[in-house]
Amino acid sequence: MSTNSKAESLPEFLQPLAVALNHFAHVAAEVEKKAKKSSAKKSTKPKTSKTKTVLDLANEYSMHAKKKKDLELKIDIEKRHLLRLESALLPQMLEGQVLSLQTKAGSVHVRHDVYASLRDKQIGIELLEKYGYSDLVIPSVSSNSLSAWVRELIKAGSERDGAHGVSLSDCIDLPSDLKDQIAISEKISLRLAAR
Numbered sequence: 709m710s711t712n713s714k715a716e717s718l719p720e721f722l723q724p725l726a727v728a729l730n731h732f733a734h735v736a737a738e739v740e741k742k743a744k745k746s747s748a749k750k751s752t753k754p755k756t757s758k759t760k761t762v763l764d765l766a767n768e769y770s771m772h773a774k775k776k777k778d779l780e781l782k783i784d785i786e787k788r789h790l791l792r793l794e795s796a797l798l799p800q801m802l803e804g805q806v807l808s809l810q811t812k813a814g815s816v817h818v819r820h821d822v823y824a825s826l827r828d829k830q831i832g833i834e835l836l837e838k839y840g841y842s843d844l845v846i847p848s849v850s851s852n853s854l855s856a857w858v859r860e861l862i863k864a865g866s867e868r869d870g871a872h873g874v875s876l877s878d879c880i881d882l883p884s885d886l887k888d889q890i891a892i893s894e895k896i897s898l899r900l901a902a903r
Contacts, residue, residue: 736813773899858892 760768801807801818808817826832833845858880865879880887 854890858890 797816798818801809806818808815836842836844861881862879865881880890880892882890
């Protein structure tokens with residue numbers, strides 16, 4: 709039985725879904741075949757014992773960074789396809805009260821998540837505490853905001869003191885008890901600037 713005749717045997721509202729899911733199953737199979745071919749090619753390459761130069765490593769790094777960027781672009785494209793298909797499929801599944809469909813690529817099912825947030829954080833916290841739900845209240849500091857603030861303090865301290873070769877915490881002008889509570893770490897890494 710062909711893919712189209714399988715889709716035609718489903719209720720009309722599910723036919724576009726079946727066609728789309730079969731398309732994605734075909735695409736997934738093609739991607740898997742290419743991945744297997746690629747790994748097979750890589751495993752047949754002879755290993756050399758020569759030490760790579762800095763330029764060799766930089767070239768290899770830039771090739772993999774570009775490959776990663778290309779894959780991320782493909783993922784973004786697939787995400788857009790999925791959003792478009794979901795906006796067409798989900799209403800039809802809900803209307804037909806179909807919560808799950810088995811396809812070649814796996815099970816497609818309706819997922820229902822619930823999220824909550826406080827409309828006014830301060831009032832909400834006060835009311836949660838008032839009515840005995842204080843265990844839900846966890847004071848927190850945004851690590852992104854704290855990191856940005858510390859970077860500004862370090863930059864100001866470095867410019868002020870002309871500090872080179874000193875520890876990062878020595879560049880921060882804060883009371884010692886507060887400074888002792890701030891763990892500072894840094895990560896130095898590479899980035900590829902595309903041509």
